[in-house]
Amino acid sequence: MKDFFILELPNYEVKFEENQNYKYKNDKGKENLKKVLLSASRGYCMYCYTRVEVDRKNYGHLEHSVEQETAPVLSNCHHNISIACSTCNLSLKKREQGKRKVEIEEKLICDFSCESTPCDAYYTVANKYISNLTEKDGIKKFILRPRGVIQGDNPKERIYYKVAYDLLNCKFIPYGDERYLPESKKYIEEHIEKFCLNDEEYRTKEIEKVVEDIINLKQIPNKTRYNNLVAGLFIEKLERISSKFGMERVLKICTTIETMRVMKSN
Numbered sequence: 001m002k003d004f005f006i007l008e009l010p011n012y013e014v015k016f017e018e019n020q021n022y023k024y025k026n027d028k029g030k031e032n033l034k035k036v037l038l039s040a041s042r043g044y045c046m047y048c049y050t051r052v053e054v055d056r057k058n059y060g061h062l063e064h065s066v067e068q069e070t071a072p073v074l075s076n077c078h079h080n081i082s083i084a085c086s087t088c089n090l091s092l093k094k095r096e097q098g099k100r101k102v103e104i105e106e107k108l109i110c111d112f113s114c115e116s117t118p119c120d121a122y123y124t125v126a127n128k129y130i131s132n133l134t135e136k137d138g139i140k141k142f143i144l145r146p147r148g149v150i151q152g153d154n155p156k157e158r159i160y161y162k163v164a165y166d167l168l169n170c171k172f173i174p175y176g177d178e179r180y181l182p183e184s185k186k187y188i189e190e191h192i193e194k195f196c197l198n199d200e201e202y203r204t205k206e207i208e209k210v211v212e213d214i215i216n217l218k219q220i221p222n223k224t225r226y227n228n229l230v231a232g233l234f235i236e237k238l239e240r241i242s243s244k245f246g247m248e249r250v251l252k253i254c255t256t257i258e259t260m261r262v263m264k265s266n
């Protein structure tokens with residue numbers, strides 16, 4: 001029963017097409033990048049999971065996960081570009097940006113071979129970036145990039161850092177992997193804090209809406225009615241549970257979540 005209440009958030013898989021222009025410093029390239037990234041994120045911000053595609057308009061910003069200032073070598077690197085809402089891109093992510101600096105000795109370039117797997121430049125910067133974690137106060141400065149952060153130097157032994165949503169406590173948490181270093185978990189926690197994912201001011205309330213609607217309607221609503229990816233993932237999970245165990249189980253889960261919420265607000 002326990003994992004009924006944990007939603008794992010995805011690391012986004014972007015499907016670049018061959019011979020397509022994805023150059024960041026080019027209007028057509030930008031348009032193509034937006035299209036392919038939005039389809040990978042299913043229309044949501046890759047940091048806070050809020051919907052950025054609304055009524056056929058796209059409010060998503062193209063965003064350099066490792067900022068251009070931090071690592072100019074990745075300015076055009078596809079693997080380093082994500083889609084974010086304006087709040088995440090222009091305000092939350094900017095915090096402590098000046099303190100993020102990755103020194104790269106080698107003369108590295110992104111050779112645009114980074115469509116399916118990241119280029120060497122990306123791996124080198126990513127490893128530098130993550131190794132800064134062990135420095136004093138390093139954890140706070142760095143950001144969990146939505147296209148995946150890898151622990152360790154060996155790309156073949158990738159351990160992606162993951163975030164999950166705890167439905168019973170209505171909050172984002174690091175998604176456990178027993179291979180995580182202690183500082184890895186701390187790093188994910190700092191990321192959650194930086195993007196205010198659990199702050200009363202910013203946190204999503206869409207799960208509460210889904211739960212309320214299911215209890216009232218006695219059926220699973222369409223996920224397009226909600227504005228956060230966690231609501232969509234929750235609905236997909238409930239659909240699987242419903243077809244396996246029936247609607248009774250779905251109602252039981254929703255009642256449990258609702259009871260917890262009421263208990264906590266009292």
Ligand SMILES: [Zn+2]
Pocket residue numbers: 045046047048049050084085086087088089
């Ligand atoms: Zn956002």
Ligand SMILES: [Zn+2]
Pocket residue numbers: 076077078079110111112113114118119120121122
């Ligand atoms: Zn690259």
